Amino acid sequence: MKEVIQIYYPKLEDVKIAAENLSGVVLESPLPKSMYYSKLYNCNVFFKREDLQQVRSYKIRGAYHKISSLSPSEKESGITCASAGNHAQGVALSCKLLSIKAIIFMPRTTPKQKIEQVQFFGEEYIDVVLEGDNYDEARDAALLFCKENNQVFVNPFDDKKIIEGQATVGLEILKQTSIFIDYVFVPVGGGGLSAGLSSVFKSLSPQTKIIGVEPKGAPAMHNSIKKGESIPLETINNFVDGAAVKNVGGLNFQICKKNLDDIVLVDEGHICQTILDLYNKEALVVEPAGAMSLTGLSHYTESIEGKNVVCIISGSNNDISRTAEIKERALMYSNLKHYFIVKFPQRAGALREFVAEILGPSDDITHFEYTKKTNRQKGSAVVGIELKQSQDLEPLIAKMKANNFYGEYLNNKSYIFDFIV
Known part of the structure; x- marks a missing residue:
């Protein structure tokens, strides 16, 4: 059945x-x-x-309503939660208001500002433990701790x-x-x-x-x-x-x-x-x-x-x-920020030529990484360029290719891009 x-x-x-x-x-x-x-x-x-x-x-709404509904014995045993930040703050303040001890697991990637706010709201009623690289890993650690210490797990959403x-x-x-x-x-x-x-x-x-x-x-x-x-x-x-x-x-x-x-x-x-x-x-x-x-x-x-x-x-x-x-991220979404591998000829004045003849009058170089290679005809540089208008991208790429400066476009290559931004 x-x-x-x-x-x-x-x-x-x-x-x-x-x-x-x-x-x-x-x-x-x-x-x-x-x-x-x-x-x-x-x-x-x-x-x-x-x-x-x-x-x-x-998040204070759900956290307080849940914690305040616990039995006296559950409150006495203390609670555990996992959160990327906001649920943790709701739990922390609720525990202080209700005089309940809590262990709060947060991912190691949580912004420092959120961690400090959790400690501020919970004061002596809470301890923060950083575990895992995301919420799910922090949750798994919290559930294990909860089981080992016979505490109530305050789920951030599935309750x-x-x-x-x-x-x-x-x-x-x-x-x-x-x-x-x-x-x-x-x-x-x-x-x-x-x-x-x-x-x-x-x-x-x-x-x-x-x-x-x-x-x-x-x-x-x-x-x-x-x-x-x-x-x-x-x-x-x-x-x-x-x-x-x-x-x-x-x-x-x-x-x-x-x-x-x-x-x-x-x-x-x-x-x-x-x-x-x-x-x-x-x-x-x-x-x-x-x-x-x-x-x-x-x-x-x-x-x-x-x-x-x-x-x-x-x-x-x-x-x-x-x-x-x-x-x-906003500039990239708006198609105004672009990263390239630019191939510079190994001769004096190449960078000046790129700035004067390839870039548009309102284009701005915001990132530049280059090491001169004396045993090659061309040296590659990672260049970030901010445009004033998104439609300026295609003419820029066309000029780079026509003058043999173009190497590779990096915005859509996450395996490389993550090292830059």
Whole structure:
């Protein structure tokens, strides 16, 4: 006999209980209209500002609701969690508020800023352990520790209480506006927020379309929904650290498969451009995962015209040391930053010729690595060039080839490119 799988869907009454439990702990984050993006997309774009929570992300909702629901003996034994940053901060603050000890496992690749914030929020109630190169490896270490020490593992997304806590974001949105919301764009990592929020809307506003947005380098939910079953990814791009997981939650997959109207993948470079635009146009500082929902609007330009749209700005825990990388990725996505192997003749004046006759008047050399080879006719240099207009690329390459400077284009060769940027 085939096993019958019991599928969990959050009940509205349980989400309302979570909202009561979180009263006084979380901020009812504002829902302002963005004048800039409303004009850009010719619709009404509202930001759900979860970046304004005390821990600067929505993760405090699920973490506090879960931890506060534990039995006295479970609280006494202490808890363990794994996180790339935001869940860890939610757990840390919750543990301090509830006077519970916690061991928090974080990937070694976690930005220093996030680690320091976790320690700040948890103070003496938490210890941070750095383990693994991504969330999944940190989680495996945390689960082993949890088993050996008989502690409760607080999952960042695949847990009923976590999902119900995150679902309160949806309750707030519907409470804060009397107009009909046509679309909600929600970032997807492990799926806790998208599962919870979509369940609320399907109950209270079923005609609203819920669009999940996932990073192209970690399409775990997208691939799983497409295949009809939860499928782990073999490799992921960790750049969007708040949403890069190899495997989505089993509970969340079943919910999102039913509730999400669509899920779109956004390029990491496009996310970076959104981060810069939000800073320059809206004076908002967001992390990569926090910019994903807004980045997803570009996939629905025609559909959202004249509609009411909500984007979840999920977090603002961005490390300022990543600014150079964010700018670099944005320029490359915009087709303005390019890397080449340039072959220079081994004679005086070759570089001057390249600058004066090959580069355009507004082109800028931003990277240059060269060692003169006295036993060769030509010496190769790695050159990074920033253009003012994307259409200047083809004429530049044509001039390089016509004058025998062209060696190789590196932007699309990741095995080489990673050593440069």
